[in-house]
Amino acid sequence: MKVFVLLGAPGAGKGTQASLVANRLGAAHISTGALLREEIKSGSSLGLKVRSIVESGSLVDDTTLFECFAGSLVRAKEAGRKILLLDGVPRNLSQVRILDEVLLKMNLKVDAAIDFEVSKDVLIARLSNRWTCQKCSAVASGNAEGLAPSSCNSCGATDSYARRIDDEPASVAKRLGVYEKETAPISGCYHEMGLLFRLNAHQDPELVYLDVGAVITKKLK
Numbered sequence: 001m002k003v004f005v006l007l008g009a010p011g012a013g014k015g016t017q018a019s020l021v022a023n024r025l026g027a028a029h030i031s032t033g034a035l036l037r038e039e040i041k042s043g044s045s046l047g048l049k050v051r052s053i054v055e056s057g058s059l060v061d062d063t064t065l066f067e068c069f070a071g072s073l074v075r076a077k078e079a080g081r082k083i084l085l086l087d088g089v090p091r092n093l094s095q096v097r098i099l100d101e102v103l104l105k106m107n108l109k110v111d112a113a114i115d116f117e118v119s120k121d122v123l124i125a126r127l128s129n130r131w132t133c134q135k136c137s138a139v140a141s142g143n144a145e146g147l148a149p150s151s152c153n154s155c156g157a158t159d160s161y162a163r164r165i166d167d168e169p170a171s172v173a174k175r176l177g178v179y180e181k182e183t184a185p186i187s188g189c190y191h192e193m194g195l196l197f198r199l200n201a202h203q204d205p206e207l208v209y210l211d212v213g214a215v216i217t218k219k220l221k
């Protein structure tokens with residue numbers, strides 16, 4: 001199994017690409033958010049621990065996170081997956097080392113890190129063009145002018161879309177600042193290890209997919 005770390009700011013399109021690679025190439029995809037939600041849902045003792053941390057409003061510590069991670073790593077390997085995509089792990093430099101240790105125990109390593117490069121202006125425009133229906137909580141993208149659809153795609157309510165506080169431009173700029181400080185050094189680290197591939201994530205998703213697919217195919221050979 002080849003392991004690919006997806007790097008890039010929120011809004012860079014990592015989730016979209018991960019779904020495409022999962023559907024078309026049969027990759028396993030581990031994203032931190034989904035990982036924690038599944039562990040809670042499983043009702044395991046680890047899940048109960050995660051739930052109490054999340055409910056207290058704290059960030060899940062590295063030890064607990066990687067315990068959850070190891071479980072889904074084993075499942076992906078046992079299912080015979082050839083490709084594993086990681087989204088949200090590692091989120092800082094110390095997790096880069098922990099990840100290597102966890103992978104090494106299973107005779108795995110990070111094979112490549114793919115960095116989705118998007119300018120800050122584009123990210124702010126993309127992220128603040130996310131609209132949430134106040135009736136049914138469905139999320140939709142606005143049009144090219146940055147305006148919400150006039151009626152909800154899910155429940156049909158009219159003029160029901162508003163921005164979540166998180167998606168206001170000021171909040172978005174703050175989230176991106178946090179990302180840059182915590183996560184951007186990771187790409188420097190993978191660059192030094194000779195594992196970093198940068199790609200232009202401004203392009204149409206199908207064009208981005210060609211670049212992502214090229215990196216993966218090269219490593220599978």
Ligand SMILES: [Zn+2]
Pocket residue numbers: 133134135136137138152153154155156157160
């Ligand atoms: Zn709705």
